[in-house]
Amino acid sequence: MRVELYVALSRTVPVELLRETKSDENGEFRFEGLKAPKYVPQREEYRRYAVVASAPDLATRVDSVSHPSDDSLDLVLSSAATLKGRVINETGDPVPNAILFRNNVLGQSLPGITSALSDVEGRFAITDIFRFKTQFIEVGDPDTLLTKLIPRSQIVCQVEHPDYGNQPFTIAEAPATIEVVLKEPAIIEGTVLDTVTQQPARGVRVSAHAVHDETYRGEILGDGETVTDDEGRYRLLLIPDHYNIWASMTDRTVDAMKSFEAKAGANVAVDLKMIAGGCIEGRLIDSDGQPVTSSPSEPISIGVHGPARPFDGSTVQATMVEENGTFLLRVPPGKNYPYVMSANVTADRNPSNVHKSQPVIVEEGETVKLDIHVGG
Structure with a gap:
């Protein structure tokens, strides 16, 4: 069995192969010489292994690993199935050179790994996806008051193409032969300005995530990510929807x-202004007023919704608690709602009550100083 370790530092930069090896006669493997990444609590970064x-x-x-320097895991490989078909646009024309892949923790495709490239006729075949078939369950439709069948589980896949952006699709079984229809994207362009220096914000990450409301039923939401150039300019291709966009x-x-409408075929400008903002300087304390510590091996995450990450979005601004139990969040002026994200920590501000x-x-x-109480 061939085993590889990858890291992704961004969705816009190719993943890096850190180590590769083969399992021995007992099926065991080991990656040598790995070092834990530098612990930077106040940095909001994208680092996935x-x-x-x-x-x-x-x-x-x-498989995702949180701490590659000290994690262990068992890997069981099952029989492979082939997912094949065609990629076309909304007018029925084939789309060549589209990369199709099963979603993974790295957020982007890995060449030759549960992925395929469509040919001139739009045909593709992913030959190493796992074999499965979902069950369907009957649920009530609140809009029609009738019942309908929905899959109990689905496999989420993605299509990447320079003319269509990144578009998700789902499958309910494999092996299967399917047709993937790419929607005409909206083009969102703009500049990001650093208002503190009055200079273009160069090389910053710009993200867009589709919003959801009370009608949301678990559908796969669109998103996009890119990096600004030397003039602070960016360009995103998004499937039609309403998006929160930030840098x-x-x-x-x-x-x-907030909730910017991206219409199919439209080319619109969205400029963003980076500001110094303010800070929430907090600490986690227990019932005795003592700090609740965090560490690289057992990190505690703090999230915050507010002007930078509205509640109706699918993402949250986050930071790590420092080893002395303190944290720092830089946020825009206005109402902000910080909370403890870590599931193994019980706090008075948590995901279930953050809205209230x-x-x-x-x-x-x-x-602004803030104490978050843990335990009790």
Whole structure:
């Protein structure tokens, strides 16, 4: 069995192969010489690791690992199936050179790993996906008051193409022959300005995530990500929907463009302004007033909704708690709602009550102190 370790530092930069090896006669493997990444609590970053295991005629596995320097995991490979078909656009024309892949923790395709490239006729075949068939369940439709069948589970896949962006689709079984129809995308272009220096924000990540409302039924939401050029310009191709759009930059924050409508075929400008904002300087304390510590091996995450990441979006701004139990969040002026994200920590501000919690009101240039109580 071939085993590889990859890291992704961004969805816009190709993944890096860190280690590769083969399992021994007992099926065991080991990656030597790995070092834990530098612990930077106040940095909001994209760092994801995955172990990929493959063998002839078996389905390739892509498993997430949190701490590759000290994690262990067992990998069981099952029989492979083929997912094949065609990629076409809304007028029925074939789409060549589209990359199709099963979703994975790295957020992007890995060449030859549960992925395929469409040919001139739009045909593709992914030959190392695992064999499965979902069950369907009957649920009530609140709009029609009738019942309908929905899959109990689905496999999420993606299509990447320079003219269509990144578009998700789902499958309910494999092997299967399917037709993937790519929608005409909306083109969102703009500039990101650092208002502190009055200079273009170069090399910053710009993200867009589709919003959801009370009608949301678990559908796969669209998203997109890119990086600004030397002039602070960016360009996103998005499937039609409503999006929150924001940028991420060290020592800056931003008021996200909220619920922006991206229409098929439209080419619209969305400019973003990075500001200094204010800070929430907090600490986690127990019932005795003592700090609740965090560490690289047992990290505690703090999330915050607010002007930078509205509640109706599918993402949250987050940071790590420092080893002394403190944390720092840079946020825009206005009402912000911080909470403890880590499932193994019980706190008075948590995911289940964050909508109803007292907002932390921050002014530009202000630092607000906050204690989050843990336990009890």
